Amino acid sequence: MNNEQQRIEELAVNLFNINAVKFGEFDTKSGIKTPVYFDLRVIVSYPDVMELISDLIYEFAFKEMDCVHICGVPYTALPIATLLSVRAKKSMLMRRKEAKAYGTKKMIEGHYEAGQSCLIIEDVITSGSSVLETVKDLRKEGLKADRALIILDREQGGRENLAKNDVQIKSLFTMSKLIEILVQKEKIDNTMANKVKKYLLETPAAVKIDSLEDRTLLTYEQRSELSTNTVAKRLFHIMSAKKSNLCLSIDLTSTIKILDMIEKVGEHICLLKTHADIIEDFNTDFTVSLKNLAKKFNFLILEDRKFADIGNTVALQYSKGIHKIAEWADCVTVHSLPGEGILKAINNSCDNGIGSRGVFLLAEMSSEGNLITTEYTAQTVKMASKYPNVLTGFVCQTKESFNDPRYIQLTPGVQFECSKDELGQVYNTPEKVILEKGADVVVVGRGIVTAKNPEAQAVLYKNVLWSNYLRRVSGKIE
Template identity: 70%
Template sequence: MAYDSKLVELAIKLFSIDAVKFGEFTTKSGIKTPVYFDLRVIVSYPDVMESISNLLLDVTMKDLKYDHVCGVPYTALPIATILSVLTKKSMLMRRKETKAYGTKKSIEGHYKAGQTCLIVEDVVTSGSSVLETVRDLRKEGLLVTDTVIILDREQGGSKNLDSNEVQVKSLFTMSSLIDILVKNGKITEETVIKVKNYLKETQAPVIEKPLNRILLPYEKRAELAKNGIAKQLFTIMATKKTNLCLSVDLTSTTKILDLLEQVGEHVCLVKTHADIIEDYTDDFIKRIKQLADRFNFLLLEDRKYADIGHTVSLQYTKGLYKVGDWADCVTAHSLPGEGILKALNAPNGCDRGVFLLAEMSSEGNLITPDYKEATVVMASKYPELITGFVCQNIDTFKDPGLIQLTPGVQLESSKDDLGQVYNTPEKVILEKGADVIVVGRGIVAAKSPVTQAVLYKDTLWKCYLKRVSGKLE
């Protein structure tokens, strides 16, 4: 095969500056390899950086359309900088570690959601480093469809990126590079055979495209759920075609039961506050459970447990309310630590679930991004107990088997006198990722609760169908 003279010149130069070495080497993972690439040395050779940048521009970027370029940290950053200058396209920088102060951004630079970003990388083996950058950029609403690289090691990285909807264009493949070097007397045929055998025997692990919980239907997510209550709730939503949770913040058992007689067929979950009910009795629990069975909805006691494990265990199973006997799931804060989850493990082997509060809808609440992240990590240790999270944002968690429960919803955006901020169904489902949407006063205080319940149910379900169709425009 005839190669462009500039590519041949670059390959020989990379060999001469020890950016590519042949022999016996051990990778970070302990694997033996007959070839080693260290393209970090190119920063000491301005002529090599210039040559690489010009060739990437001429060979790989000619027909690509993009608004920004972003180099994968850290070796590709100087090349991305040069390309930004040459193309007059703005550069974005991805931080490997999100800073814990200031804006706490993972992506630096000026950009808008919907714009396209081209990724620049030096070497691709498995593609994992590129995918980390892709995911952070996509999380910001940027479109990423292409990456340009210096060398494809041909060990599965291009396939991994392709399966994640990223096309790779490279200056060299491992095969073309060793072909150039052997033809120019830089390596022996024996070395070529070693490298080719190595490539056949050592492929990178397959990186599957992560499941996007936002686009998966409830039926599919029920199959992926590890918590029994989450499975039930997903199935109820799919069967009844409703993702409406009614918050019955009433103080009279008669009013609660009368309301549920009217709207029970339109909801998947009923959220209670047992400790505000003025005439609470065991008979009330018996009757509300009968309604739950008749209309096929689950019961969530919004207790927001937040004490030490021993106390929470008593609050959950003892006292006047004996919540553990009747509530399918409860809410809890992660503030006390893992002890609270140990305390809420299902009594008597029953299916029970917990929604952990990762965010709140009230204005000025003190939950921080670090607290939210720690809450999700803590939950991951108890997969059979956690039903999901009470949260407000799409990026809080990724597990499609968990449920995002989002309160603070009304048909029109507003704010009450006590700092509760209300969002529209479209905003919470399509933009913020809500799965089950909590509505209280919008139904409870209406002149015709059943009319409002049907309106909310239909509106919320249409938003869900639009979301899983992927047609969000």
């Protein structure tokens, strides 16, 4: 056995001993049980392990690679990247998780020039999405980012996803190799090893990521193929079939007036946004009629409930009470403020017989002076990544909020003229929200509902929004 192999085995045992790798039964981000869990963040408390990792990465691959800069994927890989930078006397760059709301608003910190090469350091890859986010921001700055050094490859699609985006990786361990070493060192038995191998074979834990291309340049048809949420798939298909990305916000208080308005404009919308709690004569017959009209005109129903309570309360608000939202709404809006328990509640409700439903997470708001920050938006998007099957998209105002093509950007606050009402609602034009702000579905309310001829106005909005969408995906934006 050569010295390098001995040190690799030493590292495997050390990672086990400090609980950086654990075996048992754990919940993954998607809610699936896994027999193995990695938390390499703990290595910062063990200088000897940190030194061993950096030494092995340096000897194993780094010293043979020609690069100008090093960039660690935030946050776990940053200390390893720092040690490598000092040892190799190479410049280090830092990628922010989110841009500052002031100053230069840069995502990449450090001194660099376009065309220079940057080697990426990461701790663990599953789908490779975190590495790809870093690659995207480095390439935006004109840097060459096509190689990455990884501590552990979970062998769940990350290597392949990265290769599709012209990123080649080298890893100290694969999951298979780590398991083999730990069995040999009698840290785990063959039963546990086989359980992990079976999990890897049977669990599609990694998301397929085919391209770093701007999601707004992909067609709705292309994105429907990538979607993991049934409601998002249906909505993409409806938009394509009806040539409409118009959502009507129908803030009327009478069931008769609501149904009458839908008869006039239902043919031209892809989504109907309701506020059930403002309807004065809400009843079961109304929701039956509402669902029939949705089927007749081929649109989905979004109840803009903006859930914002603890999980148990939200589960009751969603499925019980007078409104029984889960029985008639295809999707709902949800605040991320209470944490991921709110998504678990709706996900569990769907698993308990309600069927396929979707969630639009509120990542940004269109009202003047709202308290949502860029960091809050980034954390909302990060939280949502744990629930790809229930997440339909995000309510947001800027395309920079997220770039995952599986999800739909729902943007409210749209009228033909930029304006602001007396209560602080800020309006943008259809052209601006589609071409500049990245909207996929555009919400129009009073611009249609209060018009003298709502149908004619709906047709006008539909045509303008769709033509700008076609301009966007064609790339012909001047």
